[in-house]
Amino acid sequence: MSPLTVFVRTLLKSSAICLGIAIAVIHPSVESGRSRRATAQQSPAQAAIDGLVIALEDSDAGVRRSAAAALGELRSPRAVPGLIAATRDEQPGVRLQAIAALGEIGDATAVPALTAALKDADARVRGRAAVVLGGIGDKSAVDALIGLLADKEAEVKRRALLALAEIGDGRAVTAATAALKDPDADVRRAAVLALAELSGGEQ
Amino acid sequence: MVSRPVAIVLLLSVIPAWRGGRPVQLPRDVAELTAALRASEPVARARAACELRELGDRAVPAIESLAALLADGAPVETTVCERRWWRGPSEQQTSPGELAAGALVAIGTRAYGSLESALGADAWIARRNAAWALGALDDNRAVRPLISALGDREPPVRAQAAWALGALDRREGVEPLIGLLKDEHADVRRQAAWALGAVGDARAGSGLIEALRDPEARVRSQAAWALGAVDHRAAAAPLINALKDVDAHVRRQAAWSLGVVGDPRAVEPLLAALKDRDAGVRRQAAWAIGVIGR
Numbered sequence: 001m002s003p004l005t006v007f008v009r010t011l012l013k014s015s016a017i018c019l020g021i022a023i024a025v026i027h028p029s030v031e032s033g034r035s036r037r038a039t040a041q042q043s044p045a046q047a048a049i050d051g052l053v054i055a056l057e058d059s060d061a062g063v064r065r066s067a068a069a070a071l072g073e074l075r076s077p078r079a080v081p082g083l084i085a086a087t088r089d090e091q092p093g094v095r096l097q098a099i100a101a102l103g104e105i106g107d108a109t110a111v112p113a114l115t116a117a118l119k120d121a122d123a124r125v126r127g128r129a130a131v132v133l134g135g136i137g138d139k140s141a142v143d144a145l146i147g148l149l150a151d152k153e154a155e156v157k158r159r160a161l162l163a164l165a166e167i168g169d170g171r172a173v174t175a176a177t178a179a180l181k182d183p184d185a186d187v188r189r190a191a192v193l194a195l196a197e198l199s200g201g202e203q
Numbered sequence: 204m205v206s207r208p209v210a211i212v213l214l215l216s217v218i219p220a221w222r223g224g225r226p227v228q229l230p231r232d233v234a235e236l237t238a239a240l241r242a243s244e245p246v247a248r249a250r251a252a253c254e255l256r257e258l259g260d261r262a263v264p265a266i267e268s269l270a271a272l273l274a275d276g277a278p279v280e281t282t283v284c285e286r287r288w289w290r291g292p293s294e295q296q297t298s299p300g301e302l303a304a305g306a307l308v309a310i311g312t313r314a315y316g317s318l319e320s321a322l323g324a325d326a327w328i329a330r331r332n333a334a335w336a337l338g339a340l341d342d343n344r345a346v347r348p349l350i351s352a353l354g355d356r357e358p359p360v361r362a363q364a365a366w367a368l369g370a371l372d373r374r375e376g377v378e379p380l381i382g383l384l385k386d387e388h389a390d391v392r393r394q395a396a397w398a399l400g401a402v403g404d405a406r407a408g409s410g411l412i413e414a415l416r417d418p419e420a421r422v423r424s425q426a427a428w429a430l431g432a433v434d435h436r437a438a439a440a441p442l443i444n445a446l447k448d449v450d451a452h453v454r455r456q457a458a459w460s461l462g463v464v465g466d467p468r469a470v471e472p473l474l475a476a477l478k479d480r481d482a483g484v485r486r487q488a489a490w491a492i493g494v495i496g497r
Contacts, residue, residue, distance in 0.1 A: 048492050051474040055489050060482035063489060067477075070493025 049074055053082035056098075061091040068094060072101030080105060084113040087129075092122035099125065103132035111138045118144050118160075123153040130156065134163025142167060146175045154184035161190040165197035173198050233258065237265045245277035245299055252302035253284035256309045263313055265306070270317035272303035273333055274326035300328055304336040315342050322348050327357040334360060338367025346371060350379050361386065362394040369398025377402055381410040384426075389419040396422060400429025408435040415441050420450035427453055431460025439466035446472050446488075451481035458484060462491030470495055 052074070055067035068086055071079040079101070086098035099117055102110040114136070117129035130148060133141040145167070148160035161179060164172040176198060179191035231239070231254060239251035252272065255262040262269070278296045307314040318340065321333035334352055337345035345367070352364035365383055368376035376398070383395035396414055399407035407429065414426035427445050430438040442464065445457035458476055461469040469491070476488035 045496055047474060048470050048496055051477050052489055052492060055477045055485065058477075058482075058485060060485065063477075063482055063485040066486040066489035066493075070489045070496070073493035073497040075497075 045074060045076060046078065049076050049078045053079055056082050056086045061089075061094055064089060064091070064094045065097045068097040068101045072097070072104035075105050077105060077107050077109075080107045080110055084110055087113050087117050092120075092125055095120065095122070095125050096128055099128050099132055103128075103135055106136055108136055108138050111136060111141055115141050115144045118148050123151075123156050126151065127153070127156045127159040130159040130163045134159075134166035137167050139167060139169050142169045142171055146172060149175050149179055154182070154187050157182065157184070157187045158190040161187065161194040165190075165194035168198060170198065233262055233264050236262075237268045240265070240268045240272050240299075240303070245275070245279050246283055248272065248275060248277075248299040249279045249283045249297070249302050252299055252306050256284075256302070256306035259309050260311050260313065262306060262310050266310060266314050266317050269303040269306050269310075269314075270321055273300045273307075273321050274324060274329035275300040275303070276326075276328040298328075300332045301335075304332040304339075308336050308339045312340065312342050315340065315344060319345070319348050322352055327355075327360055330355060330357070330360045331363045334363040334367050338363075338370035341371065343371070343373065346373050346375050350376060353379050353383055358386075358388040358391050361388075362391045365391065365394040365398045369394075369401035372402055374402065374404055377404045377406050381407055384410045384414050389417075389422055392417060392419070392422045393425045396425040396429045400425075400432035403433050405433060405435060407433055408437055411435070412438060412441045415445050420448075420453055423448060423450065424453040424456040427456040427460050431456075431463040434464060436464065436466070439464055439469055443469055443472045446476050446484075451479075451484055454479060454481065454484045455487045458487035458491050462487075462494040465495050467495060 049071065052067045052071050056064055056071075058064050058067065064086065068083060071083060083098045083102050083105070087095050087102070089095050089098065095117065099114065102114060111133065114129045114133050118126055118133075120126050120129065126148065130145060133145060142164065145160045145164050149157050151157050151160070157179065161176060164176065173195065176191050176194045180188055180195075182188050182191065231251075233255070236251045236255050236258075240248055240255075242248050242251065252269065255265050255269065276298045278298060281295060281297050283297070284302065307318055314336075318333045318336050321329050322337070324330050324333070330352065334349060337349055349364045349367050349371070353361055353368075355361050355364065361383065365380060368380060380395050380398050380402070384392055384399075386392050386395065392414065396411060399411060411426045411430050411433070412435075415423055415430075417423050417426065423445070427442060430442060439461065442457045442461050446454055446461075448454050448457065454476065458473060461473060473488045473492050473495075477485050477492075479485050479488065
């Protein structure tokens with residue numbers, strides 16, 4: 001109840017709205033918060049997951065996005081095949097949410113699909129896939145992430161560098177060094193961080 | 204900490220209130236503006252009220268004139284002021300009286316006495332505008348007079364007083380607001396349900412559960428929202444019932460509240476709601492299942 005109370009209070013004190021009929025229909029967002037309890041995977045959850053996986057094929061993109069977000073909350077490996085299919089959804093918002101959910105679940109079987117998503121037409125999807133691959137930490141994604149350093153979007157390159165740093169594979173050193181000459185300052189900064197990480201973490 | 208979804212709703216609610224361009228005009232002093240409150244053109248009166256509002260408590264000498272303007276319901280475009288101050292995005296018009304109420308709120312607690320008196324004015328528009336201002340003023344002395352205003356003979360005044368009690372967020376208002384859920388006017392009942400959700404007192408639970416069977420859909424959906432806002436445990440079963448309401452808004456809102464209440468028994472009915480014919484209901488059901496399961 002507390003965040004809602006805070007919301008209501010803030011809304012009211014803003015006094016911007018009179019006759020405040022506030023119907024709060026809340027939709028999930030891409031970067032859904034950390035889960036409060038880690039007890040998600042058991043009991044009635046299986047039916048819930050199966051139902052949500054079916055909803056990943058709903059005719060309405062908003063429903064598909066919501067279902068993907070919910071599956072991210074539930075964090076069950078059972079949802080991985082359905083979410084992998086959703087990384088090829090026609091709507092970028094759904095692909096983005098599916099990839100974020102796969103990141104929450106953190107299952108390595110998603111790595112090939114996530115690697116494929118590094119070539120997505122939508123820059124946000126590419127960047128998010130890079131972040132998730134970094135989190136999973138599977139070395140098979142390294143080459144594809146190095147390839148992403150030639151992306152046209154600076155933010156995508158920056159995320160690829162941070163993912164490479166997280167995976168910590170020495171193959172990335174040459175590419176990260178080249179990124180020190182990137183025209184974008186944020187990319188250069190990420191390259192410095194990545195190099196520090198890659199050289200410090202060598203065994 | 205404000206959670207992300209909450210922050211989003213907050214933004215969506217407030218953004219439309221901050222649009223519009225600044226009127227090109229030289230600054231005028233309080234005396235000039237006070238005189239302009241009696242101009243023959245409604246737009247001129249409205250502008251004067253807006254400008255006085257910008258002066259905040261420096262407009263104290265104008266209190267009486269502003270209070271006299273509260274009854275002024277002449278329609279003017281919301282764009283007379285530099286931003287939409289009074290109503291939500293759907294509302295296209297305001298009035299000098301509403302803008303005067305805004306100016307009195309900006310003056311602050313020194314305007315309280317005039318506003319309380321205006322609650323007893325002959326013109327209902329003045330009483331409604333005063334009720335709004337008392338809700339926005341955040342002065343606890345207003346609770347008693349506002350509770351009395353819940354018995355006003357004009358429905359818009361009762362609704363506005365209910366809003367104000369929700370805005371003031373004081374528990375004294377809860378019992379009278381529960382009574383108002385039985386008002387003969389749907390808009391009043393809806394506003395009462397909203398206010399009870401805003402105050403968030405558990406005593407409102409059974410009244411709101413009953414309001415889920417209101418003949419008007421807008422009252423039912425507001426009650427469903429309020430039950431989520433109150434986070435009332437016993438609400439799960441009636442909210443599950445509301446997932447079968449004939450009105451899609453009610454079903455949506457029930458799904459949202461079930462997510463907030465977080466009762467695992469709701470999962471199965473929510474799964475059924477994933478097959479609802481309304482996409483909004485399916486979205487909200489998916490969201491709720493995720494929230495309950497996390």
